[in-house]
Amino acid sequence: MAGESGHGAQTSGEYIAHHLQNLQVCRVDSEWVWNHCAGNPMAINVDSMVFSVLLGLIFILIFRGAAKKASAGQPGKMQAFVEIVIDFIDSSVKDTFHGKSGLIAPLALTIFVWVFFMNLMDLIPVDWLPMIGAAVGVPYLKVVPTTDVNITFGMSIAVFFLIIFYSIKTKGIGGFIAELTLHPIAPPMKGFGLIAAPFIIAFNFILESVSLLAKPLSLSLRLFGNMFAGELIFILIALLGVWQLPLHFGWAVFHILIVTLQAFIFMMLTVVYLTLASEEH
Amino acid sequence: MDINMTLLGQTIAMIVFVWFCMKFIWPPIMTAIEARQKEIADGLAAAERGQQSLGKAKAESDEIVDDARKQATQILDQAHARANEIVAEGKADGIKERERQLAAATAEVEQETNRAREELRGQVSAIAVASAEKILRREIDAEAHEDILSKLAAEL
Numbered sequence: 001m002a003g004e005s006g007h008g009a010q011t012s013g014e015y016i017a018h019h020l021q022n023l024q025v026c027r028v029d030s031e032w033v034w035n036h037c038a039g040n041p042m043a044i045n046v047d048s049m050v051f052s053v054l055l056g057l058i059f060i061l062i063f064r065g066a067a068k069k070a071s072a073g074q075p076g077k078m079q080a081f082v083e084i085v086i087d088f089i090d091s092s093v094k095d096t097f098h099g100k101s102g103l104i105a106p107l108a109l110t111i112f113v114w115v116f117f118m119n120l121m122d123l124i125p126v127d128w129l130p131m132i133g134a135a136v137g138v139p140y141l142k143v144v145p146t147t148d149v150n151i152t153f154g155m156s157i158a159v160f161f162l163i164i165f166y167s168i169k170t171k172g173i174g175g176f177i178a179e180l181t182l183h184p185i186a187p188p189m190k191g192f193g194l195i196a197a198p199f200i201i202a203f204n205f206i207l208e209s210v211s212l213l214a215k216p217l218s219l220s221l222r223l224f225g226n227m228f229a230g231e232l233i234f235i236l237i238a239l240l241g242v243w244q245l246p247l248h249f250g251w252a253v254f255h256i257l258i259v260t261l262q263a264f265i266f267m268m269l270t271v272v273y274l275t276l277a278s279e280e281h
Numbered sequence: 282m283d284i285n286m287t288l289l290g291q292t293i294a295m296i297v298f299v300w301f302c303m304k305f306i307w308p309p310i311m312t313a314i315e316a317r318q319k320e321i322a323d324g325l326a327a328a329e330r331g332q333q334s335l336g337k338a339k340a341e342s343d344e345i346v347d348d349a350r351k352q353a354t355q356i357l358d359q360a361h362a363r364a365n366e367i368v369a370e371g372k373a374d375g376i377k378e379r380e381r382q383l384a385a386a387t388a389e390v391e392q393e394t395n396r397a398r399e400e401l402r403g404q405v406s407a408i409a410v411a412s413a414e415k416i417l418r419r420e421i422d423a424e425a426h427e428d429i430l431s432k433l434a435a436e437l
Contacts, residue, residue, distance in 0.1 A: 024285075038283065045287040052291060056298045063306045070313035072320050086310050106303035114298060145291075150284060154291025158299075 012239050019126060019235045022148060023047040023140040035140060045148055052145040055117040059110070085113065092268065097275045104274055107162070108267045111155065116263035118145045119227055123252050123259070126234045146227040146262075149220070156220035159270050163215060166277040180208045215273050219266060226262050230255050406434035 010018070025034050026043035037043035066082035075083060089109045097104050121144045133141035145151045167176045181187075181204050187197035230251075237247045410430055417426070 026285075037285075041283070041285050043283070043285040043287075044290060045285065048287055049290050049294075053294050056294060060298060060301055060306070063302070063310070067306045067309040070309045072313055072316035075317075083310060083314055086307070087314065090311070102307075103299075103303055106307040107299050109307065110295070110299045110302045114295075148287065150287035151291045153284065154288040155295050157288065158292050158295045 015239065016235055018140065019130065020142065021140045022142050023138060045150060047140070047142050048145045048148040048151050051121060051143060052118060052151055055121070055145070056114050059113045059117060063113070085109070089267070093271050096271050099278055104271060108271050111270055112263050112267040115146065115223065115266050116260065118151070119259035119263055121145070122227060122230055122234065122255060125248070126231070126238050144227060144231050146223055147231045149224045152220035152224040156216035159219060159273065160216035163212070163273050163277045166274055170278045170280060180212070181205050183208060219269055223262050223266050226258055230258055402437050405437050409433065409437070
């Protein structure tokens with residue numbers, strides 16, 4: 001199992017560290033450099049990006065194919081499957097979000113299926129793709145994009161901006177600022193209490209900002225943590241020689257649940273956050 | 282594990298995918314699903330209507346068959362009655378004809394008998410006259426006793 005590179009025998013520590021290393025590229029001294037980018041904020045994790053976009057394209061291809069053939073007539077098997085997924089997302093969104101929006105349901109669909117596909121890469125035995133990569137000269141390959149905190153953060157930041165956008169859209173900029181400063185303690189508006197008002201507003205602002213920022217943070221870290229831990233356990237199991245076979249099977253079966261559940265939670269929380277943002281108080 | 286430009290790349294990728302999904306995937310599929318839902322609802326309603334009209338047609342046809350059966354029975358009864366009537370009429374006619382023929386035959390027989398009797402009488406009277414003539418030729422003038430002789434002949 002552990003024999004990807006030509007450096008001879010690996011220790012367990014090296015094996016794990018190797019598996020957790022992204023294939024990176026960055027610009028150092030106006031030259032493209034591979035894999036010497038530790039700490040460089042301009043580096044790109046090529047493997048995460050490639051797999052993420054690839055899986056997104058698979059999602060697009062499958063669903064676009066069904067959308068092209070969509071008609072009110074008798075659906076094919078693939079179309080029936082796609083429609084089941086869409087119907088499931090649609091009812092989940094409608095249960096939570098009661099407004100009218102052309103964005104939230106497609107957003108939820110994209111998040112659910114895309115994250116599900118990215119999580120599903122976890123079920124491919126941990127050495128297969130890195131070994132193939134090594135055979136064609138790719139030294140590092142991390143195949144599960146959602147075990148890369150950049151990927152989960154990238155998605156939750158998009159959600160974060162949508163939260164702000166929807167807040168401002170329904171309440172206006174004043175309403176949004178009021179929401180950040182006038183809750184949970186209403187500052188006194190007249191009399192001697194006016195002296196205390198700035199302190200109360202500052203306190204409210206700190207509190208509300210934290211709760212606002214906690215949304216994307218918890219969203220991305222929950223997904224990242226679950227998938228990273230799952231991947232790490234797969235790697236540990238892969239170190240166990242022949243005993244990895246039953247253990248890997250058991251963990252993979254359990255992981256099917258986690259893969260689906262985490263995709264669903266990410267989607268559902270996105271919908272809930274956007275619903276909260278677009279509700280009047 | 283560092284935060285780097287992958288984050289931005291993923292955000293851009295996500296915006297692109299969500300935009301594509303919002304533009305080209307969700308609306309056509311949703312439209313198709315809603316159209317099919319409507320079609321199925323319409324179909325079910327039509328099926329129900331069909332069932333109802335089928336029940337109505339069935340009741341109607343049952344009624345028609347019942348009527349026809351009643352009519353048939355009636356016609357049959359009438360036919361029976363008419364047949365009986367015809368047979369009775371025939372019987373009566375037969376009896377009348379028989380009686381008529383019987384009467385005719387009887388009359389003819391009587392006529393014949395009378396004629397024969399008349400003839401016989403003539404002959405007998407002729408014979409009687411002849412015999413009497415033969416007897417009386419010697420004793421009686423036929424002409425003188427004409428009245429007695431004809432009276433005799435009428436009595437025979």
